[in-house]
Amino acid sequence: MRLQEGHWAGDLSRAIPEGTLHIQEHMPIGGGRGRTSAYIADAASDQWKKLLEVHSGIEDVEIREQGEEIHLVLIITRDGGGFPRPLRMSGLLPKTPFQVSDGWVRWxxxxxxxxxxxxxxxxxxxxxxHRIRSIGTRGKRLLTERQRYIFDRVMESGYYEYPRRTNLTKLAERLDTSTSSLSETLMRIEKRVMQGFQEDIRRRS
Incomplete structure:
Protein backbone atom coordinates (compact mmCIF):
# COMPACT_ATOMS: atom_id res chain seq x y z
CA MET A 1 0.00 0.00 0.00
CA ARG A 2 1.33 3.45 -0.85
CA LEU A 3 1.43 5.76 2.17
CA GLN A 4 -0.07 9.20 1.67
CA GLU A 5 1.88 12.45 1.52
CA GLY A 6 2.47 13.74 5.05
CA HIS A 7 2.88 10.29 6.56
CA TRP A 8 6.30 10.36 8.19
CA ALA A 9 7.34 6.86 7.04
CA GLY A 10 6.07 7.44 3.51
CA ASP A 11 7.78 10.81 3.16
CA LEU A 12 11.11 9.64 4.56
CA SER A 13 11.28 6.51 2.45
CA ARG A 14 10.32 8.44 -0.70
CA ALA A 15 13.05 11.00 -0.03
CA ILE A 16 15.68 8.24 0.23
CA PRO A 17 14.30 5.38 -1.90
CA GLU A 18 17.42 3.25 -1.63
CA GLY A 19 16.87 2.80 2.11
CA THR A 20 14.48 0.44 3.89
CA LEU A 21 12.57 1.38 7.03
CA HIS A 22 11.74 -1.53 9.34
CA ILE A 23 8.88 -0.87 11.77
CA GLN A 24 9.26 -3.15 14.79
CA GLU A 25 6.56 -1.96 17.19
CA HIS A 26 3.85 0.67 17.26
CA MET A 27 1.32 1.69 19.91
CA PRO A 28 -1.08 4.58 20.61
CA ILE A 29 -0.18 6.85 23.52
CA GLY A 30 -3.23 9.11 23.67
CA GLY A 31 -4.31 12.29 21.96
CA GLY A 32 -4.06 10.65 18.57
CA ARG A 33 -0.31 10.31 18.95
CA GLY A 34 1.73 7.14 18.66
CA ARG A 35 5.02 5.63 19.74
CA THR A 36 7.05 3.67 17.19
CA SER A 37 10.30 1.75 17.35
CA ALA A 38 12.07 1.15 14.06
CA TYR A 39 15.42 0.80 12.37
CA ILE A 40 16.79 1.92 9.04
CA ALA A 41 18.99 -0.18 6.80
CA ASP A 42 20.88 0.50 3.57
CA ALA A 43 20.98 4.29 3.67
CA ALA A 44 23.34 7.08 4.66
CA SER A 45 22.68 7.98 8.30
CA ASP A 46 23.15 11.75 7.88
CA GLN A 47 20.36 11.93 5.30
CA TRP A 48 17.89 10.15 7.56
CA LYS A 49 18.88 12.20 10.60
CA LYS A 50 18.20 15.50 8.85
CA LEU A 51 14.80 14.37 7.62
CA LEU A 52 13.80 12.95 11.01
CA GLU A 53 14.63 16.25 12.71
CA VAL A 54 12.55 18.46 10.40
CA HIS A 55 9.48 16.35 9.56
CA SER A 56 6.33 17.94 10.99
CA GLY A 57 4.80 14.55 11.76
CA ILE A 58 7.54 13.63 14.24
CA GLU A 59 7.22 15.15 17.70
CA ASP A 60 10.31 13.55 19.19
CA VAL A 61 12.94 11.05 18.10
CA GLU A 62 15.76 9.14 19.76
CA ILE A 63 18.49 8.03 17.35
CA ARG A 64 21.00 5.28 18.07
CA GLU A 65 23.47 3.85 15.57
CA GLN A 66 24.34 0.15 15.65
CA GLY A 67 26.84 -0.77 12.97
CA GLU A 68 25.27 0.05 9.61
CA GLU A 69 21.76 0.34 11.08
CA ILE A 70 20.07 3.36 12.65
CA HIS A 71 17.66 2.48 15.47
CA LEU A 72 14.85 4.88 16.30
CA VAL A 73 12.21 5.51 18.93
CA LEU A 74 9.72 8.08 17.68
CA ILE A 75 6.70 9.96 18.98
CA ILE A 76 4.38 10.56 16.04
CA THR A 77 1.95 13.49 16.02
CA ARG A 78 -1.79 13.12 15.52
CA ASP A 79 -1.55 13.88 11.80
CA GLY A 80 1.95 12.57 11.20
CA GLY A 81 1.30 8.93 10.53
CA GLY A 82 -0.75 6.06 11.85
CA PHE A 83 -2.84 3.69 9.79
CA PRO A 84 -4.78 4.85 6.72
CA ARG A 85 -8.55 5.16 7.13
CA PRO A 86 -9.42 2.02 5.08
CA LEU A 87 -7.26 -0.06 7.40
CA ARG A 88 -8.80 1.45 10.54
CA MET A 89 -12.29 0.85 9.16
CA SER A 90 -11.55 -2.83 8.46
CA GLY A 91 -10.50 -3.59 12.04
CA LEU A 92 -7.47 -5.55 10.82
CA LEU A 93 -4.10 -5.15 12.51
CA PRO A 94 -0.88 -5.58 10.49
CA LYS A 95 1.70 -8.06 11.69
CA THR A 96 4.99 -6.65 12.94
CA PRO A 97 7.69 -6.16 11.92
CA PHE A 98 6.90 -4.68 8.53
CA GLN A 99 8.89 -2.71 5.98
CA VAL A 100 8.49 0.62 4.20
CA SER A 101 10.44 1.34 1.02
CA ASP A 102 10.06 4.21 -1.46
CA GLY A 103 6.70 5.17 0.03
CA TRP A 104 5.23 1.66 -0.10
CA VAL A 105 4.47 -0.33 3.05
CA ARG A 106 4.29 -4.10 2.92
CA TRP A 107 1.71 -5.39 5.39
CA HIS A 130 -2.18 -0.90 -3.42
CA ARG A 131 -1.05 -4.31 -4.62
CA ILE A 132 -2.31 -7.64 -3.31
CA ARG A 133 0.47 -10.21 -3.20
CA SER A 134 -1.59 -13.19 -2.07
CA ILE A 135 -4.64 -14.24 -0.08
CA GLY A 136 -4.68 -17.57 1.72
CA THR A 137 -6.82 -19.48 4.16
CA ARG A 138 -5.94 -21.52 7.20
CA GLY A 139 -7.61 -24.66 8.37
CA LYS A 140 -7.89 -27.97 6.58
CA ARG A 141 -4.70 -29.16 4.92
CA LEU A 142 -4.64 -28.83 1.15
CA LEU A 143 -3.00 -32.25 0.64
CA THR A 144 -2.75 -35.42 2.70
CA GLU A 145 0.70 -36.55 3.82
CA ARG A 146 0.84 -39.17 1.04
CA GLN A 147 -0.31 -36.66 -1.57
CA ARG A 148 2.27 -34.16 -0.36
CA TYR A 149 5.01 -36.80 -0.60
CA ILE A 150 3.99 -37.65 -4.18
CA PHE A 151 3.67 -33.96 -5.06
CA ASP A 152 7.25 -33.29 -3.93
CA ARG A 153 8.65 -36.28 -5.83
CA VAL A 154 6.74 -35.33 -8.99
CA MET A 155 7.96 -31.73 -8.88
CA GLU A 156 11.55 -32.84 -8.27
CA SER A 157 11.40 -35.21 -11.24
CA GLY A 158 10.44 -32.51 -13.75
CA TYR A 159 7.15 -34.15 -14.68
CA TYR A 160 5.40 -30.78 -14.96
CA GLU A 161 8.20 -29.07 -16.85
CA TYR A 162 8.04 -28.46 -20.59
CA PRO A 163 9.30 -30.59 -22.15
CA ARG A 164 8.84 -33.21 -19.43
CA ARG A 165 11.99 -34.78 -18.01
CA THR A 166 10.20 -37.99 -17.07
CA ASN A 167 6.96 -39.86 -17.73
CA LEU A 168 4.20 -41.46 -15.67
CA THR A 169 5.61 -44.99 -15.99
CA LYS A 170 9.04 -44.02 -14.65
CA LEU A 171 7.45 -42.03 -11.85
CA ALA A 172 5.28 -44.98 -10.85
CA GLU A 173 8.34 -47.23 -10.71
CA ARG A 174 10.20 -44.71 -8.58
CA LEU A 175 7.26 -44.41 -6.18
CA ASP A 176 6.65 -48.17 -6.15
CA THR A 177 3.04 -47.90 -7.32
CA SER A 178 1.01 -48.64 -10.44
CA THR A 179 0.58 -46.09 -13.20
CA SER A 180 -3.20 -46.14 -12.80
CA SER A 181 -2.95 -45.49 -9.05
CA LEU A 182 -0.41 -42.69 -9.57
CA SER A 183 -2.54 -41.14 -12.32
CA GLU A 184 -5.57 -41.10 -10.02
CA THR A 185 -3.56 -39.55 -7.17
CA LEU A 186 -2.18 -36.84 -9.48
CA MET A 187 -5.71 -36.02 -10.62
CA ARG A 188 -6.77 -35.57 -6.99
CA ILE A 189 -3.73 -33.38 -6.27
CA GLU A 190 -4.32 -31.24 -9.36
CA LYS A 191 -7.98 -30.78 -8.45
CA ARG A 192 -7.18 -29.64 -4.91
CA VAL A 193 -4.41 -27.30 -6.04
CA MET A 194 -6.59 -25.74 -8.74
CA GLN A 195 -9.52 -25.29 -6.35
CA GLY A 196 -7.29 -23.93 -3.60
CA PHE A 197 -5.58 -21.33 -5.77
CA GLN A 198 -8.24 -20.48 -8.35
CA GLU A 199 -8.89 -16.96 -7.03
CA ASP A 200 -5.17 -16.19 -6.87
CA ILE A 201 -4.78 -17.44 -10.44
CA ARG A 202 -7.62 -15.18 -11.63
CA ARG A 203 -6.18 -12.13 -9.88
CA ARG A 204 -2.75 -12.67 -11.38
CA SER A 205 -3.91 -13.45 -14.92
Missing part, protein backbone atom coordinates in the same frame (compact mmCIF):
# COMPACT_ATOMS: atom_id res chain seq x y z
CA UNK A 108 0.57 -8.90 6.25
CA UNK A 109 -2.74 -9.57 7.99
CA UNK A 110 -4.39 -12.41 9.84
CA UNK A 111 -8.14 -12.09 10.03
CA UNK A 112 -11.61 -13.14 8.88
CA UNK A 113 -12.21 -13.10 5.13
CA UNK A 114 -15.05 -10.57 5.47
CA UNK A 115 -12.69 -8.04 7.06
CA UNK A 116 -10.08 -8.60 4.37
CA UNK A 117 -12.75 -8.04 1.72
CA UNK A 118 -13.90 -4.90 3.53
CA UNK A 119 -10.33 -3.57 3.51
CA UNK A 120 -9.94 -4.22 -0.23
CA UNK A 121 -13.30 -2.56 -0.95
CA UNK A 122 -12.37 0.52 1.11
CA UNK A 123 -8.99 0.82 -0.61
CA UNK A 124 -10.71 0.77 -3.99
CA UNK A 125 -13.40 3.27 -2.95
CA UNK A 126 -10.80 5.73 -1.65
CA UNK A 127 -8.48 4.99 -4.58
CA UNK A 128 -5.52 4.16 -2.36
CA UNK A 129 -2.71 2.69 -4.51
Missing amino acids: EFDGPSDRVKHLIDELQVERVP
Whole structure:
Protein backbone atom coordinates (compact mmCIF):
# COMPACT_ATOMS: atom_id res chain seq x y z
CA MET A 1 0.00 0.00 0.00
CA ARG A 2 1.33 3.45 -0.85
CA LEU A 3 1.43 5.76 2.17
CA GLN A 4 -0.07 9.20 1.67
CA GLU A 5 1.88 12.45 1.52
CA GLY A 6 2.47 13.74 5.05
CA HIS A 7 2.88 10.29 6.56
CA TRP A 8 6.30 10.36 8.19
CA ALA A 9 7.34 6.86 7.04
CA GLY A 10 6.07 7.44 3.51
CA ASP A 11 7.78 10.81 3.16
CA LEU A 12 11.11 9.64 4.56
CA SER A 13 11.28 6.51 2.45
CA ARG A 14 10.32 8.44 -0.70
CA ALA A 15 13.05 11.00 -0.03
CA ILE A 16 15.68 8.24 0.23
CA PRO A 17 14.30 5.38 -1.90
CA GLU A 18 17.42 3.25 -1.63
CA GLY A 19 16.87 2.80 2.11
CA THR A 20 14.48 0.44 3.89
CA LEU A 21 12.57 1.38 7.03
CA HIS A 22 11.74 -1.53 9.34
CA ILE A 23 8.88 -0.87 11.77
CA GLN A 24 9.26 -3.15 14.79
CA GLU A 25 6.56 -1.96 17.19
CA HIS A 26 3.85 0.67 17.26
CA MET A 27 1.32 1.69 19.91
CA PRO A 28 -1.08 4.58 20.61
CA ILE A 29 -0.18 6.85 23.52
CA GLY A 30 -3.23 9.11 23.67
CA GLY A 31 -4.31 12.29 21.96
CA GLY A 32 -4.06 10.65 18.57
CA ARG A 33 -0.31 10.31 18.95
CA GLY A 34 1.73 7.14 18.66
CA ARG A 35 5.02 5.63 19.74
CA THR A 36 7.05 3.67 17.19
CA SER A 37 10.30 1.75 17.35
CA ALA A 38 12.07 1.15 14.06
CA TYR A 39 15.42 0.80 12.37
CA ILE A 40 16.79 1.92 9.04
CA ALA A 41 18.99 -0.18 6.80
CA ASP A 42 20.88 0.50 3.57
CA ALA A 43 20.98 4.29 3.67
CA ALA A 44 23.34 7.08 4.66
CA SER A 45 22.68 7.98 8.30
CA ASP A 46 23.15 11.75 7.88
CA GLN A 47 20.36 11.93 5.30
CA TRP A 48 17.89 10.15 7.56
CA LYS A 49 18.88 12.20 10.60
CA LYS A 50 18.20 15.50 8.85
CA LEU A 51 14.80 14.37 7.62
CA LEU A 52 13.80 12.95 11.01
CA GLU A 53 14.63 16.25 12.71
CA VAL A 54 12.55 18.46 10.40
CA HIS A 55 9.48 16.35 9.56
CA SER A 56 6.33 17.94 10.99
CA GLY A 57 4.80 14.55 11.76
CA ILE A 58 7.54 13.63 14.24
CA GLU A 59 7.22 15.15 17.70
CA ASP A 60 10.31 13.55 19.19
CA VAL A 61 12.94 11.05 18.10
CA GLU A 62 15.76 9.14 19.76
CA ILE A 63 18.49 8.03 17.35
CA ARG A 64 21.00 5.28 18.07
CA GLU A 65 23.47 3.85 15.57
CA GLN A 66 24.34 0.15 15.65
CA GLY A 67 26.84 -0.77 12.97
CA GLU A 68 25.27 0.05 9.61
CA GLU A 69 21.76 0.34 11.08
CA ILE A 70 20.07 3.36 12.65
CA HIS A 71 17.66 2.48 15.47
CA LEU A 72 14.85 4.88 16.30
CA VAL A 73 12.21 5.51 18.93
CA LEU A 74 9.72 8.08 17.68
CA ILE A 75 6.70 9.96 18.98
CA ILE A 76 4.38 10.56 16.04
CA THR A 77 1.95 13.49 16.02
CA ARG A 78 -1.79 13.12 15.52
CA ASP A 79 -1.55 13.88 11.80
CA GLY A 80 1.95 12.57 11.20
CA GLY A 81 1.30 8.93 10.53
CA GLY A 82 -0.75 6.06 11.85
CA PHE A 83 -2.84 3.69 9.79
CA PRO A 84 -4.78 4.85 6.72
CA ARG A 85 -8.55 5.16 7.13
CA PRO A 86 -9.42 2.02 5.08
CA LEU A 87 -7.26 -0.06 7.40
CA ARG A 88 -8.80 1.45 10.54
CA MET A 89 -12.29 0.85 9.16
CA SER A 90 -11.55 -2.83 8.46
CA GLY A 91 -10.50 -3.59 12.04
CA LEU A 92 -7.47 -5.55 10.82
CA LEU A 93 -4.10 -5.15 12.51
CA PRO A 94 -0.88 -5.58 10.49
CA LYS A 95 1.70 -8.06 11.69
CA THR A 96 4.99 -6.65 12.94
CA PRO A 97 7.69 -6.16 11.92
CA PHE A 98 6.90 -4.68 8.53
CA GLN A 99 8.89 -2.71 5.98
CA VAL A 100 8.49 0.62 4.20
CA SER A 101 10.44 1.34 1.02
CA ASP A 102 10.06 4.21 -1.46
CA GLY A 103 6.70 5.17 0.03
CA TRP A 104 5.23 1.66 -0.10
CA VAL A 105 4.47 -0.33 3.05
CA ARG A 106 4.29 -4.10 2.92
CA TRP A 107 1.71 -5.39 5.39
CA GLU A 108 0.57 -8.90 6.25
CA PHE A 109 -2.74 -9.57 7.99
CA ASP A 110 -4.39 -12.41 9.84
CA GLY A 111 -8.14 -12.09 10.03
CA PRO A 112 -11.61 -13.14 8.88
CA SER A 113 -12.21 -13.10 5.13
CA ASP A 114 -15.05 -10.57 5.47
CA ARG A 115 -12.69 -8.04 7.06
CA VAL A 116 -10.08 -8.60 4.37
CA LYS A 117 -12.75 -8.04 1.72
CA HIS A 118 -13.90 -4.90 3.53
CA LEU A 119 -10.33 -3.57 3.51
CA ILE A 120 -9.94 -4.22 -0.23
CA ASP A 121 -13.30 -2.56 -0.95
CA GLU A 122 -12.37 0.52 1.11
CA LEU A 123 -8.99 0.82 -0.61
CA GLN A 124 -10.71 0.77 -3.99
CA VAL A 125 -13.40 3.27 -2.95
CA GLU A 126 -10.80 5.73 -1.65
CA ARG A 127 -8.48 4.99 -4.58
CA VAL A 128 -5.52 4.16 -2.36
CA PRO A 129 -2.71 2.69 -4.51
CA HIS A 130 -2.18 -0.90 -3.42
CA ARG A 131 -1.05 -4.31 -4.62
CA ILE A 132 -2.31 -7.64 -3.31
CA ARG A 133 0.47 -10.21 -3.20
CA SER A 134 -1.59 -13.19 -2.07
CA ILE A 135 -4.64 -14.24 -0.08
CA GLY A 136 -4.68 -17.57 1.72
CA THR A 137 -6.82 -19.48 4.16
CA ARG A 138 -5.94 -21.52 7.20
CA GLY A 139 -7.61 -24.66 8.37
CA LYS A 140 -7.89 -27.97 6.58
CA ARG A 141 -4.70 -29.16 4.92
CA LEU A 142 -4.64 -28.83 1.15
CA LEU A 143 -3.00 -32.25 0.64
CA THR A 144 -2.75 -35.42 2.70
CA GLU A 145 0.70 -36.55 3.82
CA ARG A 146 0.84 -39.17 1.04
CA GLN A 147 -0.31 -36.66 -1.57
CA ARG A 148 2.27 -34.16 -0.36
CA TYR A 149 5.01 -36.80 -0.60
CA ILE A 150 3.99 -37.65 -4.18
CA PHE A 151 3.67 -33.96 -5.06
CA ASP A 152 7.25 -33.29 -3.93
CA ARG A 153 8.65 -36.28 -5.83
CA VAL A 154 6.74 -35.33 -8.99
CA MET A 155 7.96 -31.73 -8.88
CA GLU A 156 11.55 -32.84 -8.27
CA SER A 157 11.40 -35.21 -11.24
CA GLY A 158 10.44 -32.51 -13.75
CA TYR A 159 7.15 -34.15 -14.68
CA TYR A 160 5.40 -30.78 -14.96
CA GLU A 161 8.20 -29.07 -16.85
CA TYR A 162 8.04 -28.46 -20.59
CA PRO A 163 9.30 -30.59 -22.15
CA ARG A 164 8.84 -33.21 -19.43
CA ARG A 165 11.99 -34.78 -18.01
CA THR A 166 10.20 -37.99 -17.07
CA ASN A 167 6.96 -39.86 -17.73
CA LEU A 168 4.20 -41.46 -15.67
CA THR A 169 5.61 -44.99 -15.99
CA LYS A 170 9.04 -44.02 -14.65
CA LEU A 171 7.45 -42.03 -11.85
CA ALA A 172 5.28 -44.98 -10.85
CA GLU A 173 8.34 -47.23 -10.71
CA ARG A 174 10.20 -44.71 -8.58
CA LEU A 175 7.26 -44.41 -6.18
CA ASP A 176 6.65 -48.17 -6.15
CA THR A 177 3.04 -47.90 -7.32
CA SER A 178 1.01 -48.64 -10.44
CA THR A 179 0.58 -46.09 -13.20
CA SER A 180 -3.20 -46.14 -12.80
CA SER A 181 -2.95 -45.49 -9.05
CA LEU A 182 -0.41 -42.69 -9.57
CA SER A 183 -2.54 -41.14 -12.32
CA GLU A 184 -5.57 -41.10 -10.02
CA THR A 185 -3.56 -39.55 -7.17
CA LEU A 186 -2.18 -36.84 -9.48
CA MET A 187 -5.71 -36.02 -10.62
CA ARG A 188 -6.77 -35.57 -6.99
CA ILE A 189 -3.73 -33.38 -6.27
CA GLU A 190 -4.32 -31.24 -9.36
CA LYS A 191 -7.98 -30.78 -8.45
CA ARG A 192 -7.18 -29.64 -4.91
CA VAL A 193 -4.41 -27.30 -6.04
CA MET A 194 -6.59 -25.74 -8.74
CA GLN A 195 -9.52 -25.29 -6.35
CA GLY A 196 -7.29 -23.93 -3.60
CA PHE A 197 -5.58 -21.33 -5.77
CA GLN A 198 -8.24 -20.48 -8.35
CA GLU A 199 -8.89 -16.96 -7.03
CA ASP A 200 -5.17 -16.19 -6.87
CA ILE A 201 -4.78 -17.44 -10.44
CA ARG A 202 -7.62 -15.18 -11.63
CA ARG A 203 -6.18 -12.13 -9.88
CA ARG A 204 -2.75 -12.67 -11.38
CA SER A 205 -3.91 -13.45 -14.92
